[in-house]
Amino acid sequence: MKVLLFGPQNAGKTSLMRTTCLGYNFMKVVNLKPTKGISRENFIFRGIMELNVWDAGGQERYLERYFSENQRELIFSEVTTAVFMVDSSETDGNVKEIFNKFLEYLIEFSPHTERVYILLNKIDLQDSQEDKFYDILSEGIDEDLKKKLYFTPVSVKEGSAQHRLIEILDFEIQRSTLSLQKLGKIRHLLDELKTNTLSEYLLFNRPDGLLISSTLGRFESKPLEFMKFEIGTLDSNLYQIYKKITQMLNMPNVSPLELSTIIYESNNCYILVKEVSNEAVLMSVTKNKDKEVFFEVMNRLNGDHFNNLESYFKDSND
Numbered sequence: 001m002k003v004l005l006f007g008p009q010n011a012g013k014t015s016l017m018r019t020t021c022l023g024y025n026f027m028k029v030v031n032l033k034p035t036k037g038i039s040r041e042n043f044i045f046r047g048i049m050e051l052n053v054w055d056a057g058g059q060e061r062y063l064e065r066y067f068s069e070n071q072r073e074l075i076f077s078e079v080t081t082a083v084f085m086v087d088s089s090e091t092d093g094n095v096k097e098i099f100n101k102f103l104e105y106l107i108e109f110s111p112h113t114e115r116v117y118i119l120l121n122k123i124d125l126q127d128s129q130e131d132k133f134y135d136i137l138s139e140g141i142d143e144d145l146k147k148k149l150y151f152t153p154v155s156v157k158e159g160s161a162q163h164r165l166i167e168i169l170d171f172e173i174q175r176s177t178l179s180l181q182k183l184g185k186i187r188h189l190l191d192e193l194k195t196n197t198l199s200e201y202l203l204f205n206r207p208d209g210l211l212i213s214s215t216l217g218r219f220e221s222k223p224l225e226f227m228k229f230e231i232g233t234l235d236s237n238l239y240q241i242y243k244k245i246t247q248m249l250n251m252p253n254v255s256p257l258e259l260s261t262i263i264y265e266s267n268n269c270y271i272l273v274k275e276v277s278n279e280a281v282l283m284s285v286t287k288n289k290d291k292e293v294f295f296e297v298m299n300r301l302n303g304d305h306f307n308n309l310e311s312y313f314k315d316s317n318d
């Protein structure tokens with residue numbers, strides 16, 4: 001899947017990509033240098049969808065190159081997800097001209113594009129003018145094309161831009177038969193793990209910290225922060241997820257978790273956290289604290305079911 005991140009310099013494109021796909025927090029990307037030309041990076045979104053992100057440095061000299069006759073086809077062809085981003089506090093400059101060319105070549109070389117996402121970034125800044133940008137960018141666009149434009153005011157700093165990008169990519173998963181098949185397979189493996197263990201299983205993607213699948217079905221949570229896989233930082237994050245599960249399952253009051261290597265425990269359950277082949281992290285939540293349940297889970301985590309899950313991740317990344 002080719003994701004094209006386009007827009008004028010300083011819009012926040014690289015910050016958005018790094019914070020969403022690599023789980024970095026904003027502080028870690030505040031000192032980014034302008035991107036030189038196209039930076040291409042591969043990510044596996046939610047552990048199932050391969051993304052090839054084309055982050056196009058937006059300085060004038062690069063834009064000229066992208067629009068030049070011998071480069072435009074390379075850049076604008078085979079785009080599956082097109083994202084145009086602007087700094088909505090920066091009203092000088094020729095953003096309209098850039099946007100029009102972007103649309104023109106996108107439609108010429110990726111004619112099947114159904115949606116163009118426009119992120120009006122930096123709304124956390126006092127002088128941001130997202131309404132004005134909406135007017136400028138949509139002015140003079142013909143009605144059919146206008147229907148394909150999806151504007152969202154966002155902030156990478158505050159996290160709403162990442163949230164929006166995840167939403168956009170989730171929509172792409174839903175459109176992709178291959179992704180849905182992979183998801184079905186993983187769900188099946190999780191359900192197998194669950195059988196006879198009186199426990200629920202949640203599988204998170206390591207790089208972006210997002211949920212891949214769970215035996216609880218759809219489950220909203222903040223990304224799990226694997227970058228800091230250590231005592232103290234993981235606890236509160238896991239605890240929120242666990243609290244939500246107990247609510248969903250109507251379990252009695254929760255007590256604080258204690259970390260014992262990779263086993264957390266509360267008054268009424270164990271949470272076992274185990275890495276799956278460097279690519280994902282499996283979280284298992286038992287429904288009680290019976291010894292048998294604990295050992296059944298431990299058995300599963302060290303048995304065939306877990307190995308199947310592991311080999312799934314090994315194989316799919318070959």
Ligand SMILES: Nc1nc2c(ncn2[C@@H]2O[C@H](COP(=O)(O)OP(=O)(O)OP(=O)(O)O)[C@@H](O)[C@H]2O)c(=O)[nH]1
Nearest residue numbers: 009010011012013014015030034035058155156157
């Ligand atoms: N206040 C604020 N600053 C942001 C936000 N998003 C990005 N920035 C800052 O804007 C600056 C530019 O961010 P980049 O991600 O490098 O922008 P870019 O679009 O990749 O720039 P080019 O590579 O030159 O095209 C950085 O200093 C970021 O910290 C935001 O939502 N709010």
Ligand SMILES: [Mg+2]
Nearest residue numbers: 014034035057
């Ligand atoms: Mg950049």
